[in-house]
Amino acid sequence: METFLQQVINGISQGSAYALIALGYTMVYGVLRLINFAHGDVYMFGAFMGYYLANIPWIKSGVGTSAAGAVFVMLGAMVLSAGLGILIERFAYRPGRGPTRFTLAFWLGLLGAGGGQMAGQTFTSVVLGAFAGIAAGVVLELLGIRPVRQESRLALLIIAIGVSLFLENGGQQAFGADPKFFPQIIPTTSFKVGPLDLDSQRVIVLLVSLVLMVVLNIIVNYTKTGKAMRAVSFNLDAAKLMGINTDRIIAFTFALGSALAAAGGILVSLLYPRIDPLMGVMPGLKAFVAAVLGGIGNIPGAMIGGLIIGMAEVMAVGYGQSTYRDAIAFVILVLILLLRPAGIMGKGMIEKV
Amino acid sequence: MGILDVRNCTKRFGGLVAVKALNMCLNQGDLYGLIGPNGAGKTTVFNLITGVYKTDEGSIELDGRTIHRSKPSSIARLGISRTFQNIRLFRSMTVLENVKVARHMRKKQGIVDAIVRTRHLKTEEDEIERDAMNLLKIFNLDARADELAFNLPYGSQRRLEIARALATSPKVLLLDEPAAGMNPHESLELMRLIRSIRDEFHITILLVEHNMKVVMGVCEKIQVIDYGETIALGTPKEIQGNPKVIEAYLGGA
Amino acid sequence: MKKWVFWLAALVVLAAMESSLRGLIGAYNYQIVILVGINIILAVSLNLINGYTGQFSIGHAGFYAVGAYTSASVVVYGGPAIRAATAFLPQTAQNAVLLLLGIIAAAIAAGIAGWAVGIPSLRLRGDYLAIVTLGFGEIIRVLILNIDAIGGARGFSGIPQLSNFFWVYLGVLITVVTVHNLVNSSYGRAFISIRDDEIAAEAMGVDTTRFKVMSFVISSMFAGIAGSLFGHYTMYLHPNSFLFTTSFYLIIMVVVGGLGSIEGAILGAVLVTVLLEVFREFGAFRLVNFSILLVLIMIYRPQGLLGAWTLFRTRKPAPATK
Numbered sequence: 001m002e003t004f005l006q007q008v009i010n011g012i013s014q015g016s017a018y019a020l021i022a023l024g025y026t027m028v029y030g031v032l033r034l035i036n037f038a039h040g041d042v043y044m045f046g047a048f049m050g051y052y053l054a055n056i057p058w059i060k061s062g063v064g065t066s067a068a069g070a071v072f073v074m075l076g077a078m079v080l081s082a083g084l085g086i087l088i089e090r091f092a093y094r095p096g097r098g099p100t101r102f103t104l105a106f107w108l109g110l111l112g113a114g115g116g117q118m119a120g121q122t123f124t125s126v127v128l129g130a131f132a133g134i135a136a137g138v139v140l141e142l143l144g145i146r147p148v149r150q151e152s153r154l155a156l157l158i159i160a161i162g163v164s165l166f167l168e169n170g171g172q173q174a175f176g177a178d179p180k181f182f183p184q185i186i187p188t189t190s191f192k193v194g195p196l197d198l199d200s201q202r203v204i205v206l207l208v209s210l211v212l213m214v215v216l217n218i219i220v221n222y223t224k225t226g227k228a229m230r231a232v233s234f235n236l237d238a239a240k241l242m243g244i245n246t247d248r249i250i251a252f253t254f255a256l257g258s259a260l261a262a263a264g265g266i267l268v269s270l271l272y273p274r275i276d277p278l279m280g281v282m283p284g285l286k287a288f289v290a291a292v293l294g295g296i297g298n299i300p301g302a303m304i305g306g307l308i309i310g311m312a313e314v315m316a317v318g319y320g321q322s323t324y325r326d327a328i329a330f331v332i333l334v335l336i337l338l339l340r341p342a343g344i345m346g347k348g349m350i351e352k353v
Numbered sequence: 354m355g356i357l358d359v360r361n362c363t364k365r366f367g368g369l370v371a372v373k374a375l376n377m378c379l380n381q382g383d384l385y386g387l388i389g390p391n392g393a394g395k396t397t398v399f400n401l402i403t404g405v406y407k408t409d410e411g412s413i414e415l416d417g418r419t420i421h422r423s424k425p426s427s428i429a430r431l432g433i434s435r436t437f438q439n440i441r442l443f444r445s446m447t448v449l450e451n452v453k454v455a456r457h458m459r460k461k462q463g464i465v466d467a468i469v470r471t472r473h474l475k476t477e478e479d480e481i482e483r484d485a486m487n488l489l490k491i492f493n494l495d496a497r498a499d500e501l502a503f504n505l506p507y508g509s510q511r512r513l514e515i516a517r518a519l520a521t522s523p524k525v526l527l528l529d530e531p532a533a534g535m536n537p538h539e540s541l542e543l544m545r546l547i548r549s550i551r552d553e554f555h556i557t558i559l560l561v562e563h564n565m566k567v568v569m570g571v572c573e574k575i576q577v578i579d580y581g582e583t584i585a586l587g588t589p590k591e592i593q594g595n596p597k598v599i600e601a602y603l604g605g606a
Numbered sequence: 607m608k609k610w611v612f613w614l615a616a617l618v619v620l621a622a623m624e625s626s627l628r629g630l631i632g633a634y635n636y637q638i639v640i641l642v643g644i645n646i647i648l649a650v651s652l653n654l655i656n657g658y659t660g661q662f663s664i665g666h667a668g669f670y671a672v673g674a675y676t677s678a679s680v681v682v683y684g685g686p687a688i689r690a691a692t693a694f695l696p697q698t699a700q701n702a703v704l705l706l707l708g709i710i711a712a713a714i715a716a717g718i719a720g721w722a723v724g725i726p727s728l729r730l731r732g733d734y735l736a737i738v739t740l741g742f743g744e745i746i747r748v749l750i751l752n753i754d755a756i757g758g759a760r761g762f763s764g765i766p767q768l769s770n771f772f773w774v775y776l777g778v779l780i781t782v783v784t785v786h787n788l789v790n791s792s793y794g795r796a797f798i799s800i801r802d803d804e805i806a807a808e809a810m811g812v813d814t815t816r817f818k819v820m821s822f823v824i825s826s827m828f829a830g831i832a833g834s835l836f837g838h839y840t841m842y843l844h845p846n847s848f849l850f851t852t853s854f855y856l857i858i859m860v861v862v863g864g865l866g867s868i869e870g871a872i873l874g875a876v877l878v879t880v881l882l883e884v885f886r887e888f889g890a891f892r893l894v895n896f897s898i899l900l901v902l903i904m905i906y907r908p909q910g911l912l913g914a915w916t917l918f919r920t921r922k923p924a925p926a927t928k
């Protein structure tokens with residue numbers, strides 16, 4: 001019984017991390033009907049940002065001893081990741097919805113930098129390549145090369161896969177492919193509650209997740225932007241007609257989702273401090289499974305889905321089936337979807353014919 | 354007992370009762386009009402008959418066979434075909450291919466035939482092509498057979514939907530506002546065509562139409578529904594003078 | 607041209623190329639050519655589900671794995687018995703029999719897996735189906751990791767090398783001809799009608815259930831064949847070759863070339879395989895540039911490089927509205 005309760009606690013903290021990532025998936029799906037495969041990599045990015053922030057010299061002394069240090073690392077990583085989310089939305093997804101500028105310059109700039117690296121492998125060649133790319137992009141745009149309006153969601157999905165590959169492989173270049181160890185940004189203390197062993201990490205993970213979810217609920221349900229978000233989720237075109245700046249709302253949704261993913265990244269890194277550029281792949285997938293499980297587009301659904309997956313995994317590992325760990329989320333998914341094709345909280349809609 | 358028998362059918366969407374204990378009986382060869390104001394439930398009746406929606410209560414029979422539990426493709430096989438109020442052509446196919454798809458189910462070709470391209474397949478493909486072209490001729494679409502269906506003008510798309518529906522060799526054909534968007538002259542033309550199709554193919558037609566005049570001109574029997582319930586049933590003459598019908602149309606508008 | 611003349615000529619040409627190709631282009635290029643061929647089979651078959659039937663599968667690597675491991679098991683564990691039974695044949699003929707048995711087993715096993723995955727596709731649409739196919743792929747991979755008889759996490763080694771240019775490109779030819787004939791028959795029209803408008807397709811008597819499952823089964827059978835050819839070329843299999851990223855790359859091939867066009871899938875398979883191989887020395891860096899290129903193509907040419915262009919006629923790509 002004790003071990004069972006212990007497992008429940010572990011499952012909830014693992015699950016709340018999945019839930020935080022799942023929320024971003026679900027929100028983005030809500031507004032764009034897009035599986036943002038790059039979301040798991042934003043989670044990785046968040047963890048790395050936390051890592052670098054905690055290693056800034058004048059921060060380092062405060063980290064691990066003061067709450068302010070931990071809060072700074074957390075919020076800083078969330079803000080930076082929100083920025084990344086906005087950037088992804090702006091340059092990868094928005095061009096398919098309508099006219100945007102500098103898209104070509106942005107990507108050709110990156111490609112130029114990459115080409116420069118491959119050709120010369122010096123700083124100058126990278127910078128030269130980047131400038132050449134940007135210049136080419138600007139010129140081509142002036143010549144009238146414009147993004148194509150995306151009619152099919154498939155192309156957008158492939159873009160998401162492309163962005164994900166970019167972040168994973170780019171991450172290996174920028175952060176190094178070897179694992180790093182996330183610093184202890186909060187002091188570790190263990191204590192007993194009744195028969196249960198708890199430690200400060202687990203408690204913090206739980207509390208912070210809880211707070212973030214409450215904050216998210218307040219934003220979505222009680223603020224003007226949140227209401228606009230829900231309007232966009234319900235019907236993008238109608239929301240636009242009603243005068244909502246849908247692009248801004250979508251960008252905001254990405255920012256919010258990415259910030260939550262970053263928070264998830266840091267919280268998980270508190271429990272499992274090994275971080276590497278591919279760390280987002282599996283949790284990203286499982287969080288997506290959690291979102292689908294709960295009924296994609298549904299915010300409480302994502303939280304429930306995350307908890308179910310986290311709990312199931314921890315239970316399975318705890319009861320000696322650890323080699324099957326990565327398959328458990330999917331088995332649950334298949335079983336639940338066969339029973340409820342729209343997910344646990346999703347509403348089955350009859351298509352109007 | 355008629356060829357198509359709808360008995361006590363009810364369909365709810367959440368709290369909304371779109372069709373309420375509806376009865377309808379078509380006899381072989383009928384050209385039967387189903388009319389009613391916006392949102393009366395006409396399209397929902399079509400969706401129930403063709404199995405797109407499942408009935409909550411009641412039963413539907415075709416030639417004495419229960420069909421309301423079957424899936425749409427089986428119902429189509431049994432002999433009910435339809436057009437859609439908001440056109441649903443196969444957008445990436447040509448005009449001819451749209452009709453061919455519908456012809457397919459009346460043929461027997463195995464997958465091995467298709468993969469190895471047997472002689473049997475070739476003769477059947479030729480038959481399908483010939484049948485499809487004949488149908489297109491009736492609707493004056495043969496000249497545009499190889500164009501994308503998607504590029505046809507609106508009126509032609511509506512006619513192509515009828516041609517496609519006919520290609521399944523139905524016993525009963527359901528037409529949902531086939532004259533929508535046409536001017537009075539075109540509508541009249543189409544109604545004549547519909548009548549001649551009924552006679553030539555010996556089929557039964559159930560027609561939904563918004564425009565009272567058009568329905569009155571072509572149908573022999575008319576059923577009027579409002580809020581999913583029958584409010585009148587009879588010949589055009591009887592319907593025309595029915596105060597309930599006038600009320601429903603004026604009140605509903 | 608008579609059918610048998612075509613196939614006879616194909617066999618002769620393939621055999622002639624097999625005997626000279628390695629000497630002409632060197633072992634390294636030969637290997638790339640083989641890889642290209644296997645990816646063509648995978649991409650063309652995946653196109654049947656994703657391009658023609660309009661169902662979104664991102665679990666093709668799972669069927670590929672089922673085929674590879676099934677065939678390798680049949681040959682490794684059944685090999686001695688089969689060789690004994692065919693001892694009267696010359697060595698090459700014995701190898702051919704062995705490989706063909708492996709391929710048949712692979713196709714059957716992968717087809718059954720495809721059938722099992724096709725069933726949920728009846729109830730699930732779009733993104734839900736996508737994630738379930740991905741999940742199936744991952745479940746298969748984790749199962750393989752846990753079966754010791756086929757190497758588990760160590761990988762499956764000691765697989766005899768039976769396939770070569772001749773067999774791989776015979777496979778390519780059969781796949782392309784089969785898929786081409788299929789999509790240009792009433793079956794193909796049924797697949798496309800499902801992609802264009804499922805409700806209208808049902809109303810016109812197309813049993814969408816049956817055709818969806820059929821496209822899954824056929825597609826997975828070919829993926830299984832590709833797996834068999836792969837394992838019997840590389841002589842070693844590891845679950846990491848069948849990660850969902852492999853499925854992603856296959857989708858990329860199909861989409862970059864042009865969804866719903868056989869030529870597009872072929873072009874995509876060739877381009878992606880060759881590009882990634884040629885720049886291999888740059889490691890992960892080539893993937894950075896590759897992913898940027900991918901994004902650029904999708905933003906500026908979402909219908910893929912070839913669109914729905916085919917050698918025989920042009921078909922407008924499905925203007926997906928779902």
Ligand SMILES: Nc1ncnc2c1ncn2[C@@H]1O[C@H](COP(=O)(O)OP(=O)(O)OP(=O)(O)O)[C@@H](O)[C@H]1O
Nearest residue numbers: 350351352366371390391392393394395396397398
């Ligand atoms: N899939 C659905 N989900 C929810 N409500 C539906 C659905 N289909 C139809 N309805 C509702 O059922 C009622 C009847 O609709 P229906 O389309 O059958 O009317 P109709 O008589 O065909 O109207 P119209 O003349 O405008 O075509 C309407 O209130 C409609 O909103």
Ligand SMILES: [Mg+2]
Nearest residue numbers: 395396397438
């Ligand atoms: Mg209607």
